[in-house]
Amino acid sequence: MNRLALFLPLALFAVLTIVLLLGLDKDPAELPSALVGEPFPAFTLPSLYDANRSLDERNIAGEVVLVNVWATWCFACRIEHVMLNQLAEQGVKVIGLNYKDNREAAIDWLKERGDPYVFSIFDEQGRLGIDLGVYGAPETYLLDAMGTIRHRRVGVVDDRVWDSEFRDLYAQLMADKR
Amino acid sequence: MPIGLAAALFTSMLFGSENLVKFSDESLRIRYQTLITELRCPKCQNQNLADSNAPISQDLREEIQRMLEQQMSNREIKQHLTSRYSDFILYRPDVNKTTYLLWGSPLAILMIGLLIAVRLNRRNRIHAGSLDKTEVDQESRIAEILKSGEDDK
Numbered sequence: 001m002n003r004l005a006l007f008l009p010l011a012l013f014a015v016l017t018i019v020l021l022l023g024l025d026k027d028p029a030e031l032p033s034a035l036v037g038e039p040f041p042a043f044t045l046p047s048l049y050d051a052n053r054s055l056d057e058r059n060i061a062g063e064v065v066l067v068n069v070w071a072t073w074c075f076a077c078r079i080e081h082v083m084l085n086q087l088a089e090q091g092v093k094v095i096g097l098n099y100k101d102n103r104e105a106a107i108d109w110l111k112e113r114g115d116p117y118v119f120s121i122f123d124e125q126g127r128l129g130i131d132l133g134v135y136g137a138p139e140t141y142l143l144d145a146m147g148t149i150r151h152r153r154v155g156v157v158d159d160r161v162w163d164s165e166f167r168d169l170y171a172q173l174m175a176d177k178r
Numbered sequence: 179m180p181i182g183l184a185a186a187l188f189t190s191m192l193f194g195s196e197n198l199v200k201f202s203d204e205s206l207r208i209r210y211q212t213l214i215t216e217l218r219c220p221k222c223q224n225q226n227l228a229d230s231n232a233p234i235s236q237d238l239r240e241e242i243q244r245m246l247e248q249q250m251s252n253r254e255i256k257q258h259l260t261s262r263y264s265d266f267i268l269y270r271p272d273v274n275k276t277t278y279l280l281w282g283s284p285l286a287i288l289m290i291g292l293l294i295a296v297r298l299n300r301r302n303r304i305h306a307g308s309l310d311k312t313e314v315d316q317e318s319r320i321a322e323i324l325k326s327g328e329d330d331k
Contacts, residue, residue, distance in 0.1 A: 031220055034264040100233065126237050133262035135220035135234050 033152040034133055040067070040147050041131035048098050048106055048120035055121050061147035064173045065093045066140055066166075068117070068157075069129065071101040072109045074137040080156045081113050087162070088116035092170070096120030099129050099137050142166060145177045199243055206246045213242055213252060216270060220263050 035041075040057055047053040060067065068084060070077045088094050096117035098106045103122060110120070123129055132141070135154075142151040151169055153161060201207050211228070217238070219230035227235045227242070238259070245255045256268065265271045273281050 028223060031266045032264040034260065034262055126233075130237060130241055131262060133220075133264070135263070 030154065031133070031135065035141075035149050036152055038149055040141075040143055040149055041128065043121070043123075043128045043131065045128060046122050048096065048103065048110075048122040051103070051122075055119065057147060059119070060095060060143065062145060063093050064145055064170065064177055065095050065118075065143050067095045067097055067143060068141075069097045069099045069132070069134050069137050069139040071099045071137045072105045073101065074099075076156045077138045078113075080138050080158070081116070083156075083158055083162070084116040085114045093118050097128065097132075098122050099134060100124065100126040142169060142173070144173045199239075201243070202247060209252060210243060210246055213246075213255060214239055216268070217242075217256070217259065218267050218269050220267055226269060 040060055042057050044054055044056045047055050066087070068080075070080075084094055094116050096119070098120045100123065103124075106120070106122075110117075121128065126134070132139075138156060140153045140157045141149050144150050150173065151165060153165060155161075157166070199207070199210065201210070214228040215226050217227045219225045219227055219232055219235045219238075221232045221234045222230050225232075225235075227238055241259075242255060245258060250258070259267050265274075265277065271277045271280070
């Protein structure tokens with residue numbers, strides 16, 4: 001028998017080890033983003049503050065914006081809120097998508113913690129959430145001026161995430177717009 | 179005892195009716211069941227939509243019910259959901275460039291196994307053949323010796 005063939009099990013073992021090692025770094029809970037590169041889904045929903053004010057996708061287009069999915073029942077949103085306030089102060093346009101929440105509780109929350117949002121969409125049934133592929137809050141989408149989704153973050157956006165995932169792309173999109 | 183039994187039955191009825199899904203056509207229910215067992219809850223790792231109690235699963239079950247009532251085909255419904263939640267949501271994903279390894283590897287491993295089996299088998303047969311040859315040689319020699327013995331008589 002060919003002597004090299006004796007090393008075949010060892011080679012197979014090595015390949016398997018490498019594949020499994022690479023797999024260790026992956027988060028199995030993270031879904032691939034199906035909507036990156038796609039336009040923001042069409043919707044018609046009321047504003048959080050005013051049930052009679054109707055909002056749709058045209059209210060979002062035209063500017064480079066962050067769309068932040070939040071809710072009062074979402075614990076991580078409390079942590080993220082500080083960061084969103086900072087971003088809003090720096091002039092970043094943040095639009096809130098209040099997801100499957102209670103209107104009064106949400107308004108109270110914004111009174112108490114500050115309101116970083118240009119406006120908040122009130123998605124009580126989570127229908128826009130489904131169209132966006134939201135599976136938990138918080139989630140944050142970066143949209144270009146054409147209303148195309150350019151980046152999606154599932155989970156909290158903090159300084160580290162902003163620096164590594166958003167800042168450069170945001171700056172580039174702002175430059176493209178001009 | 180009968181009161182306890184009645185109470186147990188009553189509560190089970192309560193819980194049963196709470197989750198009842200209504201369809202305009204009962205044939206949709208079968209498709210509904212197939213779909214929710216075949217689709218995966220996006221929030222939970224190893225549960226399908228049928229098993230999961232996560233709010234997102236409830237929403238997606240309602241969404242599927244709504245789409246079934248709109249006469250959408252199973253294919254369209256899956257397409258609708260994967261365009262939002264990606265292939266992650268399919269427990270039986272289509273064959274494409276990210277899943278060919280998943281679908282192909284069992285076949286490839288089977289092929290490798292067959293190849294090894296065929297080769298081992300062939301080698302054994304060659305060995306068996308050479309054994310036969312020595313046996314034949316021995317037998318012919320024995321015959322020769324016996325024959326020469328007979329000639330001596």
